């Protein structure tokens with residue numbers, strides 16, 4: 289089972305969009321995929337058109353329910369462990385626990401019937417984000433075409449090194465995924481150049497596509513909303529790369 | 538002295554851009570303005586081209602320095618109380634303090650020689666965000682032209698009501714500021730329609746302008762980088778509205 293967190297300190301870089309559309313494309317290829325939402329905004333559920341779930345990750349964190357009980361089916365081969373605003377209070381309680389960075393490892397141990405876990409993270413440094421990077425083996429960082437997003441990616445990489453020093457092993461940053469790429473804009477080329485110096489592998493960019501920003505409003509993935517769009521083509525290409533990556537060393 | 542927090546759960550909606558360009562425009566009108574960065578990304582300092590500061594908000598929170606000692610001059614009439622990654626650890630310690638929601642009120646009491654305090658918040662629910670909305674009197678929420686940003690604004694408004702119930706008085710949401718508005722796109726009109734139902738006053742939109750996204754990379758405000766651009770015109774218009782708002786009831 290591959291465990292991947294999609295992270296980034298900068299807001300609005302395409303974390304949720306990548307989680308939804310990479311997740312659905314992997315599921316369409318026949319892999320069993322679980323999406324886990326660790327952001328209080330609960331944008332995974334909104335983007336997939338899922339409402340009315342009774343239990344969520346915050347119930348798991350306060351031991352009111354097991355992770356398995358909170359899972360809702362999203363699409364064929366695609367399940368969701370949703371979040372809600374209750375996650376904030378639950379996170380405050382995590383601060384007071386022993387081994388508070390390894391709570392996910394303990395609580396998600398029963399979720400091993402999947403081929404992939406994809407975790408959507410909030411745009412901030414929090415115990416939930418730390419738990420995510422300790423729990424997974426691989427980290428992907430979307431980088432939108434803004435200079436502040438490049439410094440956000442750099443900051444996150446530095447922080448991951450800090451966590452590795454204090455807590456022992458953590459995940460490897462395996463991909464930087466350029467998003468909202470527009471070849472007509474000067475800043476797009478500037479950002480791609482800056483990414484070359486950071487180290488991890490850089491995928492071909494996800495081009496800017498308004499249909500990607502419209503799909504969440506209808507609760508649809510890009511393959512359902514606009515299957516022949518640039519967004520659908522680019523995320524299908526990314527999925528091909530992800531599915532064929534060599535195993536972790 | 539007016540104390541205003543620029544907030545929003547959704548990432549990438551224009552919080553930092555609004556803080557920088559509203560702050561500089563108020564300063565250019567002769568008001569004494571202090572920008573306070575409560576986001577670990579420290580994007581206010583980057584956007585203003587300020588590097589090499591020794592102290593920041595995290596030193597204030599752990600009582601290593603007073604707020605006054607950490608202030609750096611940014612432009613004429615414009616000062617900055619910067620942040621850094623150390624804010625994360627400082628925030629963890631806040632959780633364990635008494636009256637942890639009112640720490641800013643205690644620590645910023647000496648900063649009263651300004652006409653405006655503008656606080657840039659991180660895109661997340663955290664003790665720093667709660668402290669910000671307890672400390673200020675007014676809250677502005679930028680809303681970018683994405684459906685997830687409208688649900689983010691709604692979520693924040695609901696949460697502010699929760700805080701008011703538990704902690705007594707908190708700030709009033711006085712403005713919703715549409716950002717990245719592009720009249721050619723269908724979703725722009727959809728979002729503006731959805732905002733009408735939320736309640737607070739909606740300003741004229743800040744139009745999409747790539748020069749707004751280029752300026753931070755050069756450490757410049759929009760008036761320095763592109764004074765005749767759409768971005769400069771729209772933020773100057775917003776500043777006119779903010780400077781002439783009736784006092785709080």
Ligand SMILES: Nc1ncnc2c1ncn2[C@@H]1O[C@H](COP(=O)(O)OP(=O)(O)OP(=O)(O)O)[C@@H](O)[C@H]1O
Nearest residue numbers: 299300301302303304305411468496497501548683
């Ligand atoms: N390639 C793209 N082209 C155009 N719009 C995009 C693209 N990718 C994402 N978007 C839109 O940009 C906005 C931000 O994307 P998204 O919400 O996925 O980012 P995020 O990093 O998850 O944000 P947050 O920091 O709030 O969690 C959304 O409205 C989304 O629909």
Ligand SMILES: Nc1ncnc2c1ncn2[C@@H]1O[C@H](COP(=O)(O)OP(=O)(O)OP(=O)(O)O)[C@@H](O)[C@H]1O
Nearest residue numbers: 299434548549550551552553554660717745746750
């Ligand atoms: N009106 C606009 N037109 C075009 N680009 C804009 C506009 N306003 C902001 N931007 C750009 O959009 C990106 C997001 O803006 P900004 O960083 O201010 O948002 P934020 O809400 O502070 O993000 P975060 O959630 O990461 O704190 C930045 O690259 C910024 O330069």
Ligand SMILES: [Mg+2]
Nearest residue numbers: 303304327331
């Ligand atoms: Mg997201």
Ligand SMILES: [Mg+2]
Nearest residue numbers: 552553576580
């Ligand atoms: Mg910001």
